[in-house]
Amino acid sequence: MLAGHFGLAAAVKAKQPSVPLWALMLSTQLLDVLFVPLLLANIETITPIDKGGYGEAIIHANYTHSLVGALLIAIVAGALAWRAWGRNSGLVIGAVAFSHWLLDLLVHRADLPILPGNLGNLPLLGFGLWAFPWLSAAMEFALIAVGGWLYFSSALQRAKEAGPAHRSWAIIAGSVTCSLLLLLLVMDFTGLTG
Numbered sequence: 184m185l186a187g188h189f190g191l192a193a194a195v196k197a198k199q200p201s202v203p204l205w206a207l208m209l210s211t212q213l214l215d216v217l218f219v220p221l222l223l224a225n226i227e228t229i230t231p232i233d234k235g236g237y238g239e240a241i242i243h244a245n246y247t248h249s250l251v252g253a254l255l256i257a258i259v260a261g262a263l264a265w266r267a268w269g270r271n272s273g274l275v276i277g278a279v280a281f282s283h284w285l286l287d288l289l290v291h292r293a294d295l296p297i298l299p300g301n302l303g304n305l306p307l308l309g310f311g312l313w314a315f316p317w318l319s320a321a322m323e324f325a326l327i328a329v330g331g332w333l334y335f336s337s338a339l340q341r342a343k344e345a346g347p348a349h350r351s352w353a354i355i356a357g358s359v360t361c362s363l364l365l366l367l368l369v370m371d372f373t374g375l376t377g
């Protein structure tokens with residue numbers, strides 16, 4: 184679900200323009216970024232369902248995507264951002280990093296543990312929206328539509344304040360962002376991304 188997470192980052196960028204865009208993009212995907220080396224090391228795994236298309240997988244990301252693990256990652260990311268760019272950015276980055284887990288909670292089948300390593304075999308979480316591909320794709324589309332629209336209008340607004348010469352740059356930045364979000368959604372839905 185790359186598109187949905189990035190859509191949220193674009194919406195946050197519109198509301199918090201002082202936080203660097205790359206940091207928002209990275210923090211919204213941080214759990215999945217950390218998932219990659221653990222996947223390669225076989226510590227976390229993916230089991231495809233059927234052909235393994237859009238959302239058709241059970242993901243055993245027992246460390247990066249455990250509730251407590253995600254909170255710890257968000258706290259560390261937030262603390263680093265706080266040191267670099269101040270308190271407000273720290274809080275925003277921490278919240279955006281944790282938002283990844285909340286969005287995953289909606290779409291994942293019940294495969295998200297509470298404690299790292301699924302300690303104590305507590306119940307696994309996930310509302311399983313991925314079992315209804317069109318519904319979860321619609322949710323992702325709503326996220327990128329809102330994110331893209333907020334990003335576009337805030338870029339135009341800031342260009343207005345900065346003078347007419349900035350307007351075309353704002354339109355280019357807004358269009359590129361919206362196109363990339365849409366492209367990611369298509370890639371998500373056709374199973375090119377997770």
Ligand SMILES: [Zn+2]
Nearest residue numbers: 214215283287
């Ligand atoms: Zn994830």
